[in-house]
Amino acid sequence: MTRTLGLVGTIALATALCGGAVQAQTIKIGVNEPLTGAFAASGTYVVNGAKIAADEINAKGGILGKKIELVIEDNKSNPTEAAAVAEKLITSDKVPVLMGAWGSSLTLAVMPKLMEYETPMVVETSSSGKITTTGNPFIFRISPPSAVEAAAFKGIVDKLAPKKVDFLVINNDWGRGTAEDFSKMMKEKGITIGLVETMDQGAQDMSAQLSKIKGSDSETVIVTTAVDQLTLIFKQAAALGLKKRIITTGGSQNPDQIIAQAGAAANGTMHLTTFLPWFPDKTPNPEATNYFITEWKKRGFEFAGCTESFRGYDGIRTAAAAIEKAGKAEPAAIKAALWDINIKGLNGNIVFRKSGPEGKESGQSQPNVYLIEINDGKVEMKTL
Amino acid sequence: MSEFLQHLINMLVLGGTYALLGIGLTLIFGIMNVVNFTHGVLYTFGAYIMFIVVQQLGLNFFLALPVAVLAGWLLGAAIELTLLRPLRGSDIDTTMLVMIGAWIAMQSGTLWIWGGVAKSVATPFPEAPLVLGSVSVSWLRLFVLAAAAMLILVTYLLINKTSLGRAMRATFQDHDTASLMGVNVDMIYTSTFAIGSSLAAAAGALLGPVYVIFPQMGDLAAVKAFAIVILGGLGNITGAVIGGFILALAEELGAGYVSSGYRDAMGFLIIIAVLIFRPTGLFARAERVG
Numbered sequence: 001m002t003r004t005l006g007l008v009g010t011i012a013l014a015t016a017l018c019g020g021a022v023q024a025q026t027i028k029i030g031v032n033e034p035l036t037g038a039f040a041a042s043g044t045y046v047v048n049g050a051k052i053a054a055d056e057i058n059a060k061g062g063i064l065g066k067k068i069e070l071v072i073e074d075n076k077s078n079p080t081e082a083a084a085v086a087e088k089l090i091t092s093d094k095v096p097v098l099m100g101a102w103g104s105s106l107t108l109a110v111m112p113k114l115m116e117y118e119t120p121m122v123v124e125t126s127s128s129g130k131i132t133t134t135g136n137p138f139i140f141r142i143s144p145p146s147a148v149e150a151a152a153f154k155g156i157v158d159k160l161a162p163k164k165v166d167f168l169v170i171n172n173d174w175g176r177g178t179a180e181d182f183s184k185m186m187k188e189k190g191i192t193i194g195l196v197e198t199m200d201q202g203a204q205d206m207s208a209q210l211s212k213i214k215g216s217d218s219e220t221v222i223v224t225t226a227v228d229q230l231t232l233i234f235k236q237a238a239a240l241g242l243k244k245r246i247i248t249t250g251g252s253q254n255p256d257q258i259i260a261q262a263g264a265a266a267n268g269t270m271h272l273t274t275f276l277p278w279f280p281d282k283t284p285n286p287e288a289t290n291y292f293i294t295e296w297k298k299r300g301f302e303f304a305g306c307t308e309s310f311r312g313y314d315g316i317r318t319a320a321a322a323i324e325k326a327g328k329a330e331p332a333a334i335k336a337a338l339w340d341i342n343i344k345g346l347n348g349n350i351v352f353r354k355s356g357p358e359g360k361e362s363g364q365s366q367p368n369v370y371l372i373e374i375n376d377g378k379v380e381m382k383t384l
Numbered sequence: 385m386s387e388f389l390q391h392l393i394n395m396l397v398l399g400g401t402y403a404l405l406g407i408g409l410t411l412i413f414g415i416m417n418v419v420n421f422t423h424g425v426l427y428t429f430g431a432y433i434m435f436i437v438v439q440q441l442g443l444n445f446f447l448a449l450p451v452a453v454l455a456g457w458l459l460g461a462a463i464e465l466t467l468l469r470p471l472r473g474s475d476i477d478t479t480m481l482v483m484i485g486a487w488i489a490m491q492s493g494t495l496w497i498w499g500g501v502a503k504s505v506a507t508p509f510p511e512a513p514l515v516l517g518s519v520s521v522s523w524l525r526l527f528v529l530a531a532a533a534m535l536i537l538v539t540y541l542l543i544n545k546t547s548l549g550r551a552m553r554a555t556f557q558d559h560d561t562a563s564l565m566g567v568n569v570d571m572i573y574t575s576t577f578a579i580g581s582s583l584a585a586a587a588g589a590l591l592g593p594v595y596v597i598f599p600q601m602g603d604l605a606a607v608k609a610f611a612i613v614i615l616g617g618l619g620n621i622t623g624a625v626i627g628g629f630i631l632a633l634a635e636e637l638g639a640g641y642v643s644s645g646y647r648d649a650m651g652f653l654i655i656i657a658v659l660i661f662r663p664t665g666l667f668a669r670a671e672r673v674g
Contacts, residue, residue, distance in 0.1 A: 037600055040500030171645045198645040202604055204595040207394040208639035208647060215387035228502045228596055239513045239522030240390065261504040261596070264511050 026069035027062075027329045029054075029319050030089035031312075032100030032110060032121075037077025038201045042226050042252050042308050043102050045301075046124060047072055049309030050099065052295050053316035063324045070316070075101055077201070079109035086110040090117045096329045097122070097322065099315040104128030104174040107139075114138035120322075120335040124315035125308070127250055128177040132355040132362040140338045140352055140363035142314055142345065146178040149249055149272055150185040152369035156382065157189055160245070164192040164218040168209055168233065170225040171198035178224040178249055194218040199229070206233050210240050220245045227254040231261040238265035248272065251369075256304035259377050270373045270382065275347050277306035278379045284348045284368065292346060314345040338363055386518030387640070395629070395636040397525045400532035401591055403628030405605055406612030407539055407621050408583030414619020415556045415576045417476065421483040422463060423584050424606025425490040428599060430456050430585030431592025432494060435503050438593075445508050449531070449589055456585020457578045464577035469570070495599040502596035528590045535586055536625060539579070543621065552576060556619065584609075604648070611651045615658055617665025626667060630654070 031050055034043035050070055058067045071093045075082035082101045089095045090113065098114075098121040101107045107126040114121050115136060123131060123141040127149065132141055144152075165186060169175030175198060183193045194216050197209040210233070213221055221244050223233060230253055237246065251274040258266045276282050280289040292313055296306055319334075321341045326333035342351045345367070352363030371382040405427065412420045430452045437448035467486060471479050509523040543549040554562040555572045563569045588602070595601070612631055616623025631651045638650035658666060 036495060036500045040598065041502055044499070044501055198643075200645075200648050202600075203648065204601070204604070205398060207398070208391060208636045209644045211387055211390040211394060212640050212644070214390065228598070231502075231504070232595055235522075238511060239520065239525065241513055241515055241520035 026067050027064065027323060028069050028071050028093060028095040029316060029323075030086070030093060030095035030098040030100075031070050031072040031316075032075050032082060032085050032089060032098055032106075033072070033312075034077040034102050034106065035072075035074035038228070039077045039102055039226055041228055041254070041257070041305075042125070043074075043077070045254070045305035045308040046102060046312035046315075048299070048301055048305065049292075049296075049312030049314075050316045051312075052292065052299070052309075053313045053320070056291075056295070057317070057320050063320050064327065064329070066329075068316075068320060068323075071095055075106055077103070077106070079105050082106040083109045083113055086113040086121075087117075090119050095119070096331045097319045097334045099124055099312070099319055102126065103172065104131060104177065105172040107131055108173055111136045111139065117331075118335075119331040120338060122315045122318050122338075124311040125252065126174065128173040129181060130173060130177065132364045133357075135357040135360040136362055137360045138335060138362075140318070140365075142318060142350055142365045142367065143251070143311060144274060144367050144369055145364065146174075146181040146249070148366065149178070149251075149369050150181045153182070153249075153272060153371070154185060154189070156371050157186065157191070160220070162186075162191055162218075162220040162245070164194050164216075165220045165222060166195040166197070166213050166216055166218040166244075167193075168197045168199065168206070168213060168221060168223045170201055170229065172201060174250065175224045179222075182222055182249070192218075199225070201225075201229075203229070204232060205236070207236050207240065210237050210242055213244070214240055214242045218244065220247065223248045224250050226250075226252045227257050231258055234258065234262040234265040234269060238262075246270070251275070252308060254304045254307050255372060255374060255379050257302070259374060259379075260304065263377075266374045267376060268374070270371060273307055273370055273372055274367050275307050275310045276370055276372075276381070277303070277310070278372075279381060282381065283346060285344045285346055288344060289346050310346045314347070314350065317343060317345070318350050389517075390519045391636045391640045393519050393521050395632045397521065397529050398636070399629035399632035400529040400536075401587055401628075402608060402612055402632050403625040404532045404535055404583060404587045404590070405609040406616060406624035406628045407536060408580040408587070409609045410613045410616065410619055410621060410624040411539075411543075411583070412577055412580035413613065414621075415552055416468070416573055418468060418577075419476070419480050419483065420577075420580065421480070421487040421606070422490060423580075423609055424602030424604075425487055425494070426456055426459065426581045426584035426602070427588035427591075427605045428491070428494055428597075428602035429459060430588030431505075431597040431601060432498060432503075432588075433585065434505050434589045434592045435498075435597050438505050439503070445506075445593075449586070452589035453582045453586045456588075457582035459585070460581020461574055461578040463581070464574045468573070468577065472573075491599055491602070498599065500599060502598040504596050505593040507593045524594060528594060531590055532587070535583065539583065540621065542579070548572075548575065608651060611655050613665075614655050615666055617667045620665065620667050623665055623667030627665075630666075 073085040102125045104126040120138045127146045129145045167179045247270045249272045253271045283289045322337040326337035347367045350365045354361035355364040433452040433455045513520040513522045551567045612627040616627030634650040639647040
């Protein structure tokens with residue numbers, strides 16, 4: 001009995017020592033993404049993009065002489081899980097910086113944990129305005145908030161000249177925030193806002209909402225949700241004979257996946273996106289874009305994922321740049337360094353500007369926004 | 385008015401599949417007194433069988449449907465033989481826990497095999513919808529409605545017109561007496577669970593191509609199936625069919641005229657009302673207790 005205990009003790013000690021040794025050799029970055037549930041497709045793409053960045057950095061020798069290690073956790077598309085996973089990453093894995101958490105509601109759920117443990121997070125996808133305006137100094141966002149999207153959309157609104165616009169948005173902070181920001185912008189332009197319909201994030205049948213929109217006298221519908229639900233909406237809109245101009249926002253459309261899954265139903269739809277993998281030469285950083293796309297294809301991933309995965313790539317490069325600038329893998333130093341970085345992202349330079357109440361500002365970078373249109377199963381660029 | 389008609393058409397199409405989901409679950413509960421938490425996973429399973437047969441093997445869409453039904457039948461029989469038979473006679477809580485375990489294990493299994501990214505299945509139906517005046521409906525959904533109606537009819541005939549069905553009904557009323565009358569109760573239990581499972585798989589196989597296929601697709605479906613079963617009265621097949629259409633109507637009109645944000649809550653509001661005013665379900669027969 002004593003011998004067994006002794007043996008167990010030795011093993012435990014050895015494991016602890018090994019664990020300690022491994023920890024000292026790598027710098028951990030926590031990744032909090034939805035790998036299952038309603039946003040599984042998007043979260044998986046982002047994580048795959050993050051892995052490309054980590055491998056690229058490690059191939060060049062890592063940062064501060066150490067390799068970076070991504071600690072990836074699944075937040076199950078569920079805000080409660082997202083907060084729990086953040087806590088686990090910070091307290092148990094001891095990551096000094098996080099990237100996450102894809103959806104606005106997921107990110108908002110994580111934010112109090114960042115305050116509690118004073119750990120910074122790079123927000124790669126979420127677009128609700130609330131994230132950078134509520135006074136959380138641990139938030140550094142590289143994706144555009146919906147107000148920036150709405151501002152970018154202003155130019156095209158004059159050309160499309162809609163008179164009345166309906167909304168169909170996902171019933172969470174992202175969808176409702178978008179409806180609010182876009183309505184505000186369009187009302188200023190004298191456009192009438194008609195219906196604002198919502199759908200549950202897991203809903204598969206939107207026929208009722210679409211039937212209602214079909215019955216309204218608007219000619220344009222703004223749709224905000226992720227790719228899986230968009231596919232269903234296009235198919236169901238076609239089945240209902242809904243013949244209105246559909247414009248999607250949020251940059252989580254993965255147009256190629258829509259073309260593959262919704263077929264002809266996707267023709268004529270327009271999408272506000274934050275990356276142009278179809279036209280690398282038109283992106284702000286063609287060289288990096290080409291490298292990323294080549295690497296993505298080399299790994300056998302579907303091209304459709306590029307419009308999401310680039311965020312994981314940029315997010316990890318942002319975190320790594322901050323760690324390098326900080327000179328040490330500690331939360332407070334990384335947080336301070338995030339304000340000083342200036343890296344070439346795939347969609348413009350990543351430089352954080354202050355946003356939110358004074359004294360506890362969040363960081364917000366200003367990425368580009370583009371409008372594309374699907375025609376005959378192909379992606380075309382619309383000039384803004 | 386045309387919007388209202390469109391909502392009614394949507395309700396018919398949706399109600400048919402809800403009914404199909406409900407009868408599989410109510411059958412198993414009524415006859416076996418088992419709360420089948422694997423119902424949603426069997427639904428998902430049926431959808432993935434469609435994906436394998438149509439997309440991965442490249443075989444005919446219409447051939448894939450009976451394959452999915454058969455696969456659901458076999459998986460259901462396997463669950464009954466390995467998990468439920470050894471637990472026969474144990475209390476309902478134990479069985480429930482085992483079924484919850486099976487649900488989680490099977491759902492994780494689908495996630496492990498196919499990953500979390502949604503899949504879609506190509507169908508032979510034209511993309512242009514059938515337009516009738518101001519309303520339109522997709523051919524695929526009409527086919528789904530027809531197939532669901534046929535499956536419901538077959539189940540009804542099976543229960544009410546065959547000797548297997550008579551034995552099932554006898555077991556439902558009193559399994560001890562049925563056993564004394566020479567009914568092979570073990571066989572009845574296995575068949576019942578297999579039939580209920582094949583109906584869930586059929587619903588998944590029919591709806592998978594309409595929507596998209598992913599490991600958690602069965603969760604919402606199962607919750608709705610439970611709602612329908614409670615609405616119609618436990619073990620009541622006709623009640624489940626009507627319950628399916630009532631739920632679809634409540635969702636359509638709720639989303640269309642009240643608020644779309646509460647669409648999926650409509651069903652539960654009805655359940656709460658039913659549980660308060662008619663706790664045995666809207667169509668429950670008087671049941672002998674003890």
